[in-house]
Amino acid sequence: MNNFRFYAPTDIRFGKGQADCLPEELEKYGKRILMVYGGGSVKRSGLYDRLQELLKEFEIFELPGIEPNPKITSVRKGVEICKKEQIDVILAVGGGSCIDASKNIACGAFYEDDPWDLVLDRTKITKALPLAVVLTICATGSEMNNGAVISNEETNEKLEMGADVLYPKISICDPTYLYTLPPAQTAAGTADIMSHVLEQYFQPCDTAWLTDRLSEEVLKTCIRYCPVALEEPENYEARANLMWASTLGLNHILTAGKGGAWSCHPMEHQLSAFYDITHGAGLAILTPAWMRYVLCDRTAGRFALYARQVWDVEAEDDYQAAEEGICCTESFFRKIGLPSTLSEVGIGREHFREMAEKAVEVSGIAARSYFHLGAEDIIKIFESCLG
Ligand code: NZQ
């Protein structure tokens, strides 16, 4: 088990009605709020009105229209408002896209130049406005981590940024806000949670026993409850368990004692950078293909463990168990309605090389991942997903 630092400064308020604490909590930072939200789901669900009512004693400025795969152009607008209106605290209402845009805005508010610089070079992030979150989709874990992923349409780049000052101060995780989530987003969010867990489970160090067992339970939680949430969108137990799985999936507890670079995420970020597809859908396509590509004598034991622990596969032979586990993963994604080929999401081979080279350039996939992959390997994985 490797040495590790586990730092989790975010105050999580989980459950029905938890937003009621917001006035008292936000008051600590000041009266001027920038509310950041997406394309309208918060208005349709009534959450926007509820928050306006709750926060009527505050002065609220708004940045609506944050797009999925948030763009630097939206971040720039937010930074401008923060500087002009002397915002005290940012309130992100939505999912990973709103939270991530808000993180970039929060540090951009203290930076005199273009906030894209802070994505390119995290050493330039020195200070950030406090960030509060009201979560409406469970997927990224951004509600309890210090990372953000921002896209630049001009350069087709989608890059990660991160700094300790970007941890949300408080996140409201009320599972009833997930009731309006459409099936496609419920499924894509689940694939994202599962991918986060798998990225941490399949890492060079495999002696972090406790961490691995926790990971398996988070995966089983997704497998158990996603179909229930799809069948019964207002099933509290299902939504609540998925919501907590999302937070645990990427608050770094599942990486304790492990370590190394990720594999499917660097590849997927290229797909969503070039084609603006839903992150979780891209992961559902790539994950089984990645598993098949890296299955070999060295990895078969670990894949067999995954198959037996998570999918109750009984095969005694490691290779056979591993292959069955991969099939189970693939059919689960299909069962919850996610695509399994790149053609289904309109992606052809035209940018394969460019995307593969970029994935290698901006991540540790070629040198520090579970199974090192160069650009040629990534192209082969993309090709195997064409369908
Ligand atoms: O924009 P609105 O109208 O709000 O609709 C959103 C959006 O279209 C909708 N939605 C959210 N809550 C809803 C709802 N619709 C109805 N009812 C609700 N309660 O769902 C759509 C997707 O929202 P988005 O915020 O984009 O989803 P998600 O949380 O999956 O975030 C994806 C982004 O996060 C990045 C991804 O790459 C992608 O850019 N990631 C961030 C990470 C992080 N910060 O740690 C890690 C992840 O690996 C990931 O890369």
Ligand code: ZN
């Ligand atoms: Zn993800």
